[in-house]
Amino acid sequence: MEESKIVQYFEGKTIFITGATGYLAKIFLEKILRVQPKLKKLFLLIRAEDKRSAEQRLHEEVLNTELFRVLKEKYGADLCPFLLSKIIPVCGDVSYENLGISDSKLREEMWQEVDIIVNSAATTRFDERYDVAMGINALGAMHVQKFARKCSKLEMFLHVSTGN
Numbered sequence: 063m064e065e066s067k068i069v070q071y072f073e074g075k076t077i078f079i080t081g082a083t084g085y086l087a088k089i090f091l092e093k094i095l096r097v098q099p100k101l102k103k104l105f106l107l108i109r110a111e112d113k114r115s116a117e118q119r120l121h122e123e124v125l126n127t128e129l130f131r132v133l134k135e136k137y138g139a140d141l142c143p144f145l146l147s148k149i150i151p152v153c154g155d156v157s158y159e160n161l162g163i164s165d166s167k168l169r170e171e172m173w174q175e176v177d178i179i180v181n182s183a184a185t186t187r188f189d190e191r192y193d194v195a196m197g198i199n200a201l202g203a204m205h206v207q208k209f210a211r212k213c214s215k216l217e218m219f220l221h222v223s224t225g226n
């Protein structure tokens with residue numbers, strides 16, 4: 063498929079990304095914001111104690127990194143409002159049912175609006191405890207699949223698999 067058609071596909075779409083503070087997700091996030099600013103919304107699952115901590119992690123570990131320099135140059139002072147209009151940080155953990163998203167209103171909103179899921183949440187530590195690795199990489203993947211089945215508009219589910 064031509065690159066322009068792929069970019070066009072994402073116009074108006076709502077994407078849910080897990081593992082949003084991770085290496086692959088950050089690269090995907092930056093690229094999609096850069097090439098398709100007309101995407102509708104991005105829900106980003108972030109492990110944190112509460113919404114405020116999730117927002118803090120999003121800014122410190124994702125948006126304020128060197129990776130986003132090109133976007134900063136492109137948008138200047140408009141970058142913050144642009145990002146705020148697109149990104150919704152979601153506090154959660156794939157090890158739990160409903161991905162640990164305790165806000166039922168937010169869950170419903172996601173089930174109604176999400177078109178695409180990119181699941182890159184994983185433990186990538188080679189020396190991870192077996193039960194922890196199972197809880198995230200196997201059970202977690204299952205929880206994301208269960209969550210995906212509830213998304214009434216879902217068009218695409220990408221699971222970035224782990225070798226662990």
Ligand SMILES: NC(=O)c1ccc[n+]([C@@H]2O[C@H](COP(=O)([O-])OP(=O)(O)OC[C@H]3O[C@@H](n4cnc5c(N)ncnc54)[C@H](OP(=O)(O)O)[C@@H]3O)[C@@H](O)[C@H]2O)c1
Nearest residue numbers: 081082083084085086109155156183184186222223224225
């Ligand atoms: N990097 C590569 O070149 C590459 C190539 C092929 C395949 N992969 C696969 O792609 C996946 C992602 O790789 P990566 O390099 O992006 O890994 P990474 O940098 O280690 O990121 C993993 C992400 O998953 C999150 N996470 C871990 N446990 C979680 C949980 N219980 N609930 C929610 N989020 C959780 C981490 O959050 P925290 O920040 O809270 O820990 C982090 O955001 C892995 O399955 C990896 O095997 C990677």
